[in-house]
Amino acid sequence: MRRPRKRASSVAVIDIGSNSVRLVVYEAMARSLTTLFNEKTLCGLGREVQTTGLLAPDAVAKALTSLRRFRALCRVMKVGRVHAIATAACRDATNGADFIARAERICGVKIEILSGPREAKLSALGVISGIHRPDGIVGDLGGGSLELIDVRGNRVRSGVTLPLGSLALQDLSHKSLKRAERIVRGELTGLAQLKSGRGRAFYAVGGTWRALARIHIIQSEYPLRVMHGYSIPAQDALDFAQRLRRLVVANMLANIEVVADARRPLLAYAALVLEYIIRVARPKTIVFSTFGVREGLLYAKLPQPERHEDGLICAAQTLNELLSRSARHAQELIEWTDRLVRVAKLRETEEDRRLRHAACLLSDIGWRVHPDHRGEETLSLITNGNFGSISHQGRAFVALSVFFRYAGLSEENQPPLIVQELVPPAMLERARVLGAAFRVAHLISAARPGVLPATHFRSNGRKLMLVFEHRLVDLVADRVGSRFRQLARLLGRSGTIVRR
The missing domain is CATH 3.30.420.40 (ATPase, nucleotide binding domain)
Known part of the structure; x- marks a missing residue:
């Protein structure tokens, strides 16, 4: 046993x-x-x-x-x-x-x-652990200091520590925003660590910056309440930081419930630092990261091979093992869709591929939910999942793929428009195709391992064929053929079932 x-x-x-x-x-x-x-x-x-x-x-x-x-x-x-x-x-x-x-x-x-350089490095490692292949400047704003450090993929450069934490600024300026602005300008203008930030991302780490993001999410009526990976174009972030400072001065944020009482007086200082970072570094986008020093500390203690693993795929594998009927079936589904992509000659970037693999791993996690609600429940679970190494757009794609697998593709069972709007039309169409493929695969196999490897794809002109090995021919039925033809139509093909 x-x-x-x-x-x-x-x-x-x-x-x-x-x-x-x-x-x-x-x-x-x-x-x-x-x-x-x-x-x-x-x-x-x-x-x-x-x-x-x-x-x-x-x-x-x-x-x-x-x-x-x-x-x-x-x-x-x-x-x-x-x-x-x-x-x-x-x-x-x-x-x-x-x-x-x-x-x-x-x-x-x-x-x-932690020394200043050590804190900066751990912040960078935290971002590396939670953002897939980051490229930009990490800024960790705490109460006492600001750490700035450059990251490119897994590479980390030397960082700098500045006395620009929200509490430190409040203390140094004697609670005067004008004095604080002079201090920030003096520390950041011409700073070497910011010069390489132009046109790249700025990764904002720290509780007070997360509070700014929370306010922005609410004010902009953004559909997700997920802080990690939330991104804003740099110019929009600059406008927001300036507007927020004016609201704080006018005492118009005193009753905002999404920010803790003790943090509210610090919002203006955090906004001020962000404003000058954008002015000096000229990044393309601001990305908020909930992964920071703590996660970097543990990431640094992992064996080297584990540090190089894809954080999204690891998270999806964990959920697959916990919630799916068969963890091995999900791995076979990855290989099955790999074959579909290859035979149908579908165009895929490396990012498209990793998102498809994650969707395969998550495609059966809603099986315990009532059938009428599996689509919406898995959509919510994936879009709001507590994991990293995926953008909000990527979350929406994976969630929509699994939604279509459960809810179907009819006009009556469409996902919320606000989630659809997170992805461009071409990406939404890819989610429909992948959901349709899942509907074929799970119907054939009943989510049991050992079945999908005995089915194969062939292509002849505009005709796409699904071939069943002899031992599985009894699994062929009208419903299987109907779903496969639906998948083929989405790919611009005709679909045929073949018994070998």
Whole structure:
């Protein structure tokens, strides 16, 4: 009898930042991290460090109380390994070492005080782990500092740390936006690390920048509430940052519920930094990343081969194993659609191919849902899934492909228009084709492994044929032929079933 696979132990990161203290528990050390628990407390440790050189006593007390809770939570959850890091406030404050010593006694683990360059590199690695082949400048805005670092694919250049964190700016400027603007202009104008950003992406990391993105999503009535991978053209982001600063000055954001009370006063400083980064670097687009230092820390600890794996495919494989009727069938479906693409001579980019493979892995995850709701439920699950290495457009494509697999292609069963609008017409048509292919494959095989490898595609002019090996001829039926002809029509072909 096969022994059940031993469950991998969980891993946690305690992140002592200049503004927040956070505990994140992940299911296991893996290429695609799955969050089990996430809690933060806005302590404001770096609130007065720039002017007094000290961590404020009330902030220290609040942080230590949170750390006691975090340690207790790790015991209750039986976390396998706990990592702890601290950033700008603790490395800059004269009483930072004393606070860290007290924190280590509470947490029971060594706390790594990140240097500026180390923090910048981990931020970059976090973006690499959560963005497929990033190309641009990573900017991690915390409460105490701003880290800037260049990334191209898996390559990371040296970074820089600047005292432009939201709390630090508020402290240095004595809460004057005019003084803060002079400070930001002086630090960023002509900065070498920003000169290479022109025409590329700027990856915005950090809680206050995420708060800006949340406001933009709501104000623009964007259909997804997914923060990771949300992107804005740089000029739009510049206009928004300037407008937001004016609203903060006019006290017109005081009651906005999507931003925590303690973060609202910092929005103007975050907007100001983003505004000058756009002016100096001239990026093409601003991309918000929820993957940062914590994820970079764990990514760096993975073996080299795992770091090179595709994060999207790893996440899709995990969901396939958890939710599909047969994990092996999904792998066979990848090979089956590979053959379809090759025989039908469909044009595909490398990105098209990885999205198709992800859709194959996710094509059966809704089987436990009531048949009337499988399409809409899987559409929501995929578009809002907690995974990285995929753009919002890619999410929509994969989700629409699986939606069409369940809901069919009739006019009566169409996905929400707001999701369709996330993809261009050609991409929407590819999702229909892939959904139609899934409908053929799952009808033939009943999602059981070993069936699809015994079916083959042939092409003769405008005729596309699906060939069944002799041992499977009893699986051929009118419904199978009807669905295959529908697929062929979408490809501009006629479709025929062949018994060999």
